[in-house]
Amino acid sequence: MSQQAMNGVPSRGKVLTLDNMNPNVKLVEYAVRGPIVQRAVQIEKELKEGVKKPFTEVIKANIGDAHAMGQKPITFLRQVLALCSYPELLEDNKFPEDAKKRARRILEACGGHSIGAYSASQGIECVRQDVACYIERRDGGIPSSPDNIYLSTGASDAIVTMLKLLVCGEGRDRTGVMISIPQYPLYSAALADLGAVQISYYLDEDKCWSLDVTELRRAVNAARQHCNPRVLCIINPGNPTGQVQSRQCIEDVIRFAKEEHLFLMADEVYQDNVYAEGSKFHSFKKVLFEMGPEYSSTVEMASFHSTSKCYMGECGFRGGYMEVINMDPEVKVQLTKLVSVRLCPPVPGQALLDLVVNPPQPDEPSYTTFMKERTAVLTALAEKARLTEEIFNTVPGITCNPVQGAMYTFPRITLPQKAIDKAKEEGQVPDMFYCMKLLEEEGICLVPGSGFGQREGTFHFRMTILPPAEKLKFVLQKIRDFHLRFTQQFS
Amino acid sequence: MSQQAMNGVPSRGKVLTLDNMNPNVKLVEYAVRGPIVQRAVQIEKELKEGVKKPFTEVIKANIGDAHAMGQKPITFLRQVLALCSYPELLEDNKFPEDAKKRARRILEACGGHSIGAYSASQGIECVRQDVACYIERRDGGIPSSPDNIYLSTGASDAIVTMLKLLVCGEGRDRTGVMISIPQYPLYSAALADLGAVQISYYLDEDKCWSLDVTELRRAVNAARQHCNPRVLCIINPGNPTGQVQSRQCIEDVIRFAKEEHLFLMADEVYQDNVYAEGSKFHSFKKVLFEMGPEYSSTVEMASFHSTSKCYMGECGFRGGYMEVINMDPEVKVQLTKLVSVRLCPPVPGQALLDLVVNPPQPDEPSYTTFMKERTAVLTALAEKARLTEEIFNTVPGITCNPVQGAMYTFPRITLPQKAIDKAKEEGQVPDMFYCMKLLEEEGICLVPGSGFGQREGTFHFRMTILPPAEKLKFVLQKIRDFHLRFTQQFS
Numbered sequence: 001m002s003q004q005a006m007n008g009v010p011s012r013g014k015v016l017t018l019d020n021m022n023p024n025v026k027l028v029e030y031a032v033r034g035p036i037v038q039r040a041v042q043i044e045k046e047l048k049e050g051v052k053k054p055f056t057e058v059i060k061a062n063i064g065d066a067h068a069m070g071q072k073p074i075t076f077l078r079q080v081l082a083l084c085s086y087p088e089l090l091e092d093n094k095f096p097e098d099a100k101k102r103a104r105r106i107l108e109a110c111g112g113h114s115i116g117a118y119s120a121s122q123g124i125e126c127v128r129q130d131v132a133c134y135i136e137r138r139d140g141g142i143p144s145s146p147d148n149i150y151l152s153t154g155a156s157d158a159i160v161t162m163l164k165l166l167v168c169g170e171g172r173d174r175t176g177v178m179i180s181i182p183q184y185p186l187y188s189a190a191l192a193d194l195g196a197v198q199i200s201y202y203l204d205e206d207k208c209w210s211l212d213v214t215e216l217r218r219a220v221n222a223a224r225q226h227c228n229p230r231v232l233c234i235i236n237p238g239n240p241t242g243q244v245q246s247r248q249c250i251e252d253v254i255r256f257a258k259e260e261h262l263f264l265m266a267d268e269v270y271q272d273n274v275y276a277e278g279s280k281f282h283s284f285k286k287v288l289f290e291m292g293p294e295y296s297s298t299v300e301m302a303s304f305h306s307t308s309k310c311y312m313g314e315c316g317f318r319g320g321y322m323e324v325i326n327m328d329p330e331v332k333v334q335l336t337k338l339v340s341v342r343l344c345p346p347v348p349g350q351a352l353l354d355l356v357v358n359p360p361q362p363d364e365p366s367y368t369t370f371m372k373e374r375t376a377v378l379t380a381l382a383e384k385a386r387l388t389e390e391i392f393n394t395v396p397g398i399t400c401n402p403v404q405g406a407m408y409t410f411p412r413i414t415l416p417q418k419a420i421d422k423a424k425e426e427g428q429v430p431d432m433f434y435c436m437k438l439l440e441e442e443g444i445c446l447v448p449g450s451g452f453g454q455r456e457g458t459f460h461f462r463m464t465i466l467p468p469a470e471k472l473k474f475v476l477q478k479i480r481d482f483h484l485r486f487t488q489q490f491s
Numbered sequence: 492m493s494q495q496a497m498n499g500v501p502s503r504g505k506v507l508t509l510d511n512m513n514p515n516v517k518l519v520e521y522a523v524r525g526p527i528v529q530r531a532v533q534i535e536k537e538l539k540e541g542v543k544k545p546f547t548e549v550i551k552a553n554i555g556d557a558h559a560m561g562q563k564p565i566t567f568l569r570q571v572l573a574l575c576s577y578p579e580l581l582e583d584n585k586f587p588e589d590a591k592k593r594a595r596r597i598l599e600a601c602g603g604h605s606i607g608a609y610s611a612s613q614g615i616e617c618v619r620q621d622v623a624c625y626i627e628r629r630d631g632g633i634p635s636s637p638d639n640i641y642l643s644t645g646a647s648d649a650i651v652t653m654l655k656l657l658v659c660g661e662g663r664d665r666t667g668v669m670i671s672i673p674q675y676p677l678y679s680a681a682l683a684d685l686g687a688v689q690i691s692y693y694l695d696e697d698k699c700w701s702l703d704v705t706e707l708r709r710a711v712n713a714a715r716q717h718c719n720p721r722v723l724c725i726i727n728p729g730n731p732t733g734q735v736q737s738r739q740c741i742e743d744v745i746r747f748a749k750e751e752h753l754f755l756m757a758d759e760v761y762q763d764n765v766y767a768e769g770s771k772f773h774s775f776k777k778v779l780f781e782m783g784p785e786y787s788s789t790v791e792m793a794s795f796h797s798t799s800k801c802y803m804g805e806c807g808f809r810g811g812y813m814e815v816i817n818m819d820p821e822v823k824v825q826l827t828k829l830v831s832v833r834l835c836p837p838v839p840g841q842a843l844l845d846l847v848v849n850p851p852q853p854d855e856p857s858y859t860t861f862m863k864e865r866t867a868v869l870t871a872l873a874e875k876a877r878l879t880e881e882i883f884n885t886v887p888g889i890t891c892n893p894v895q896g897a898m899y900t901f902p903r904i905t906l907p908q909k910a911i912d913k914a915k916e917e918g919q920v921p922d923m924f925y926c927m928k929l930l931e932e933e934g935i936c937l938v939p940g941s942g943f944g945q946r947e948g949t950f951h952f953r954m955t956i957l958p959p960a961e962k963l964k965f966v967l968q969k970i971r972d973f974h975l976r977f978t979q980q981f982s
Contacts, residue, residue, distance in 0.1 A: 014817075015752055030828065316609060317606075326505075328508050346807065
């Protein structure tokens, strides 16, 4: 019996449907966990249920998730977290004194000496102090104030909050936000959600994904016809592209931001992930301050960092911070109010961040082990970055820039016209078609380049370099075989 | 030298100012961490610096933060969290076997067996299974599916996400959301941020803050003149008002939601905090299903829970979940996509939630201690609820409904006209004036009723009942003395 017949009144259908839900949410896309990953999860289930496949496990190289790829947590970090979680362990002789010292300091700064209490919405004060000290050390003594530090639920949270503050206006006055193409899709997703205008500027693949101010200027000028450009987002080291910006480039970008009156957002979550000979991480803040007071006292900026990447890879804890520079004090009051609505970032993540910015010192008992573990991770990543570039560039139809930093490679793939046609026939973009086939045939999960943006007519994928070296070699070999087979099949 | 003179070009001022920032953010208010709390933090600093005050510590009764008020963490929860953080402890004989069993199960469900890996965006599957089992047990066997469970960063996160899905339209078609007055200000803050229309319905203070469908009807009819009412939010047990809804009331509300074609949002984070004789927690879901298929197969609903309240009070971990019922499958796809942008809720909070929904069983070694600790917290809260009502009602000019549940009292205060005039003179709302004076004179931090909403011409404050019994008595006595003094001063 239909609902109408049962009630005697016409059925009105659902309150909330695809047709009447928030239209901005529908526009949100996040390829890193998109349809290909859902299919990967499904295949994993099928394997468990005994369905026969040409492979025995799915290798998820779609996301920068170090621990999921087998990287072991850094001992010191986890010891302190255990001590903070269960302070009875402070009496246990198995834990080193420096770990206990850190745990006691964090607990003393917590309400009721418990990481189960809410912290201040901006984050625990002593953690913000430690972050400020870390930034000062990193930037050769340029001052940093805990008042300008906002702890966050991973960097994503802080990035979205900052964008939210900046969005206003309607029609041609709508806020425009410049993001690189290729980009990390958090940015495009947040802009869709907030109803802001995305202004795309292209990185130069032929010059190792470098950023050119001429291209920034082209993009901002074109955008001024239809929106109000107010923000310039930079990811350095680059995601998904792996480039590390030169000091000169950063200076040029800062000068451009000042000229064009743009708020700078510097996503620097891969600041410890620099591998290439001759590449070095330069923080936007340091360069800004070295350019003199004309810049350092005027250019508004926010810089973002996270506990999820670098050598620690503690994604699950959702720790992070942003530092704001030259922000209008009245706007800061609004920012502090806005973050207070969500009460506070997760306190275990704040504790973890404290350890990352305040690691064991040479005279402390945990120093040797800590440095050994940290170095092992970063050295292995450097080797895997080299290996990835080397192997991909031996494959006809794959070209790959050096992975100077971050955790990904974004190689360009040449697809035969027949494959492109076939993809269109099946209603898929060609690189999604390619990646889906790779997943089905080899059990390797990558993200199609279209999820990050790429120049029209070019195709790419993003792969993390995180699998252990032997497995990475295996994956690279599999992709090589697949690519050759795919090219032949559609030739 | 001015910037203009220095550069030779006119200064353009800041990119981001109060005038050109997101106007919705400016409308956001969150009294629980508002100006009075900022002043409290300042006073704490002054005390530390040796400034003389008529008190020696600030007692922050403004927020439901159990651990900050001295409540000890539940041993079992923290043992498992320590084991998950530092799995080397799994070899340690000091930890009970059931704690180890839970830790192993959680770790096995994590990528790379580490809580440092990202989880699925919807939450770890086995945790969602445990949540579904918990709901089934709670609701006498009514089925719950892990597919309908979304883990979240505290309940706040899930509530905002759900509201975001529901907001659309412009002008008279804008989504209207019904919230109680008094309300928990997360709701009004989220609605301001999203640009949705707040529809206020008043709870009946004279009837112990009960909810009457006549009032719901009045509110929705009035609202239909200027917006599109689509959502009805209920907080049960009530925050800030402490009432526990009767089964009959919940049935009436569900019937109303169906008639008026509203999406129901049931904030049930205080579901274990019920103290009053004759009061009992009835989940909206259970009542919905007991009303038969006409309701259980049509009324769309989301219910929210958290690890921050009840007996555990683990606010800092930001754990929580929502269960969605009768949600359009296409909308669920959008919801899953939306939450994926933030990658995942904090994994330690997910682990904690798993323990809350899957506590030690009678045949397990931790059972006795766990039950003893849990009962002690809840018994003490019940006693403090009684005590608070009793003492407040002895004060002339303060009237206080029974605290049937949750963690707060919201007494009504009679303010002399001269105090009201004086407050206006100083540009403050009268209950803020009252609470500020209480803070300055006695070091007690409450939240003015105006931060939650109240009927025109009435005044209240919210106070948590969380301080230890002796301290609570002290606080109640201080408020009593202050109130008498204040009344005399302005008579």
